[in-house]
Amino acid sequence: MYYESYDAVVIGSGAAGFSCAYRLNQFGKSVAIVTEGIFDGTSRNTGSDKQTYYKLGLAGDRPDSVLEMAKNLFSGGSMDGDTALVEAALSARSFLNLCELGVPFPVNRYGEYVGYKTDHDPYARATSAGPLTSKFMTEALETCVKERNVPVFDGLLAIEVLKTEEGACGVLCLERKSGRYVLFRCGNVVLCTGGPAGIYADRVYPKSQSGMTSLAILAGAKLQNLTEWQFGLASVAPLWNVSGTYMQVLPRFVSIDEHGEKREFLQEAFSDPYEALSLIFLKGYQWPFDSRKILHGSSLIDLLVYRECTLRKRRVFLDYTENPFGLKEIDFKRLAPEAGEYLKKAEAAFGTPFARLEKMNRPAVELYFNKGVDLSREMLEIALCAQHHNGGISVDLWWQSSVCGLFAAGECAGTHGVSRPGGSALNSGQVGALRAASFISRQGNERIAVEQFERISEDAKNRLPILQKGAKGVNLKSKISLARRRMSDAAGAIRNLPEMKEAYLKTKRDLEELSSILSLGTAEEMYQYFKFRDLLLTQAAVLVAMIDYAETHHTRGSALYTNPKGEHPKGLEEFFSFYLDDGESGAWVQETIPEKDGLRIHWRSVRPIPENDDFFENVWRNYRENQNIY
Numbered sequence: 122m123y124y125e126s127y128d129a130v131v132i133g134s135g136a137a138g139f140s141c142a143y144r145l146n147q148f149g150k151s152v153a154i155v156t157e158g159i160f161d162g163t164s165r166n167t168g169s170d171k172q173t174y175y176k177l178g179l180a181g182d183r184p185d186s187v188l189e190m191a192k193n194l195f196s197g198g199s200m201d202g203d204t205a206l207v208e209a210a211l212s213a214r215s216f217l218n219l220c221e222l223g224v225p226f227p228v229n230r231y232g233e234y235v236g237y238k239t240d241h242d243p244y245a246r247a248t249s250a251g252p253l254t255s256k257f258m259t260e261a262l263e264t265c266v267k268e269r270n271v272p273v274f275d276g277l278l279a280i281e282v283l284k285t286e287e288g289a290c291g292v293l294c295l296e297r298k299s300g301r302y303v304l305f306r307c308g309n310v311v312l313c314t315g316g317p318a319g320i321y322a323d324r325v326y327p328k329s330q331s332g333m334t335s336l337a338i339l340a341g342a343k344l345q346n347l348t349e350w351q352f353g354l355a356s357v358a359p360l361w362n363v364s365g366t367y368m369q370v371l372p373r374f375v376s377i378d379e380h381g382e383k384r385e386f387l388q389e390a391f392s393d394p395y396e397a398l399s400l401i402f403l404k405g406y407q408w409p410f411d412s413r414k415i416l417h418g419s420s421l422i423d424l425l426v427y428r429e430c431t432l433r434k435r436r437v438f439l440d441y442t443e444n445p446f447g448l449k450e451i452d453f454k455r456l457a458p459e460a461g462e463y464l465k466k467a468e469a470a471f472g473t474p475f476a477r478l479e480k481m482n483r484p485a486v487e488l489y490f491n492k493g494v495d496l497s498r499e500m501l502e503i504a505l506c507a508q509h510h511n512g513g514i515s516v517d518l519w520w521q522s523s524v525c526g527l528f529a530a531g532e533c534a535g536t537h538g539v540s541r542p543g544g545s546a547l548n549s550g551q552v553g554a555l556r557a558a559s560f561i562s563r564q565g566n567e568r569i570a571v572e573q574f575e576r577i578s579e580d581a582k583n584r585l586p587i588l589q590k591g592a593k594g595v596n597l598k599s600k601i602s603l604a605r606r607r608m609s610d611a612a613g614a615i616r617n618l619p620e621m622k623e624a625y626l627k628t629k630r631d632l633e634e635l636s637s638i639l640s641l642g643t644a645e646e647m648y649q650y651f652k653f654r655d656l657l658l659t660q661a662a663v664l665v666a667m668i669d670y671a672e673t674h675h676t677r678g679s680a681l682y683t684n685p686k687g688e689h690p691k692g693l694e695e696f697f698s699f700y701l702d703d704g705e706s707g708a709w710v711q712e713t714i715p716e717k718d719g720l721r722i723h724w725r726s727v728r729p730i731p732e733n734d735d736f737f738e739n740v741w742r743n744y745r746e747n748q749n750i751y
């Protein structure tokens with residue numbers, strides 16, 4: 122049997138994966154990256170008008186501290202305090218490493234990393250290298266990994282983590298091109314597979330990102346906060362968030378039915394068009410759908426878009442060529458003061474939405490133009506899309522999962538809670554990569570003897586379908602599309618208990634059907650099989666978590682759990698009634714635990730922010746002994 126052996130294998134080539142491999146190499150470990158596609162994933166292929174990185178304050182006269190930053194992260198609710206403290210403590214080191222590697226984060230003339238405020242950020246810790254911050258990060262880290270001659274196995278889909286009672290001992294992969302299985306033997310596996318984007322139809326993640334959270338589920342690793350996502354309005358072709366200026370210039374919202382009948386639908390919900398316009402403006406910097414802003418705020422706009430798309434089955438577009446509501450000219454004085462004054466200051470209180478966009482943000486016009494959409498003539502299709510998973514694989518303060526030797530860093534790790542400051546995802550990925558690598562650097566490399574490894578990998582392969590020329594073909598692509606649509610409709614930003622239960626039953630049925638497949642005729646079918654299996658296992662885990670949450674708690678974060686007895690958002694059907702959580706749930710973490718007979722839900726208190734012994738001599742003494750890695 123052929124396999125490669127390393128101290129650690131990192132799965133994924135996004136900002137987290139490259140960073141972890143770089144650190145492992147730096148700390149003297151033998152490491153390889155396994156990736157489905159070196160140019161795939163969210164980090165390399167996504168961005169926004171100003172893609173944000175959240176870090177400790179490094180400019181000006183306003184004091185910042187590790188503990189203050191940790192408290193801000195922790196205050197999002199359902200986040201573990203030790204995770205928050207580590208993310209704050211290592212944010213400067215991780216950020217400055219990226220600067221040293223050449224990511225162009227701006228400094229002022231005196232070298233200060235001047236920041237700005239992002240959502241859920243009381244300080245001004247955010248910075249940005251422009252619309253493509255995460256792409257620049259990935260490219261800089263990739264260069265560094267290549268310079269260090271870290272092997273990158275491209276075109277391999279990791280499908281199972283191999284393990285014994287003691288912990289992880291290897292990875293089983295599928296080579297996409299040939300459909301053959303490939304093995305890695307290692308004492309440590311770091312999952313950097315990104316967010317499980319593939320479970321949803323309506324998503325702004327790049328097409329090349331689907332994630333593989335099932336690697337952890339099949340290994341029996343705990344997951345947490347699976348209910349917590351971030352949703353927001355995004356264009357569907359190209360996939361891009363329509364945040365910031367795209368909303369502040371007040372476009373028209375138009376929906377079209379299957380016969381091509383067009384109408385502006387926001388006016389149904391508002392008696393005063395200027396109230397609607399003011400909320401559209403606010404959506405610009407209140408981008409994520411936020412359940413606290415439904416009854417009296419800008420998230421009503423998200424719900425109205427959702428209703429058109431999902432309930433009324435109409436396609437929704439932004440139109441920049443004309444002012445909304447048949448207004449020849451907008452009376453800017455009638456907008457909410459923050460909207461009217463902002464547009465005046467920006468010298469954009471005139472003309473059509475397109476004219477305002479050109480005036481305020483010419484690059485925003487060019488961005489779509491370069492991607493094939495001319496906003497001066499064409500409408501832009503949008504939907505309420507999944508953008509980020511706050512929950513994921515449970516990790517401890519070294520980003521190790523509940524399975525020894527199996528780590529998770531980046532978006533697949535469930536390190537965030539209900540809400541998080543914009544930009545903290547990129548910080549978490551870098552910090553998690555460093556923590557996992559630091560811990561692994563002090564570990565032994567081999568968990569088991571060669572013969573035992575060969576037995577385990579043989580057993581694993583025998584449980585999986587084989588590639589057999591002439592085997593009956595199966596069209597899994599259309600089943601994948603159906604399953605994604607089902608999930609977006611039942612368990613996206615709007616969650617209705619009976620619909621989620623039905624979706625769960627259908628997911629289980631699909632899984633049963635899939636498990637009866639023993640052979641497949643082509644390499645592509647093998648690949649689709651494992652993609653579909655991952656999608657269904659992950660959907661099942663997310664649905665179990667959401668169903669339990671809906672049965673025990675009220676609406677929070679970036680989701681609305683319908684409740685016919687609750688409060689009713691104006692202008693919408695009874696269906697959208699809900700009760701808002703009073704914040705109590707933020708003291709708890711919901712865990713989803715894979716067990717032999719299914720998934721079990723367990724609620725535990727959040728781990729508090731640790732109180733440290735900060736006496737230098739004590740810290741130093743321990744550091745000399747074990748670098749405080751334990």
Ligand SMILES: Cc1cc2nc3c(=O)[nH]c(=O)nc-3n(C[C@H](O)[C@H](O)[C@H](O)COP(=O)(O)OP(=O)(O)OC[C@H]3O[C@@H](n4cnc5c(N)ncnc54)[C@H](O)[C@@H]3O)c2cc1C
Nearest residue numbers: 133134135136137157162163164173279315531532544547
């Ligand atoms: C539109 C948009 C805007 C965003 N804006 C911000 C922002 O402003 N600030 C912020 O902090 N965050 C933002 N995010 C989130 C952030 O970009 C992501 O969380 C982050 O880039 C994820 O990095 P990662 O390394 O964990 O995963 P990714 O970059 O997604 O990489 C995952 C890698 O794993 C590989 N992979 C997956 N499964 C397998 C498998 N089974 N076998 C082999 N390889 C596999 C993929 O091919 C890919 O290489 C945004 C996200 C989106 C979609």
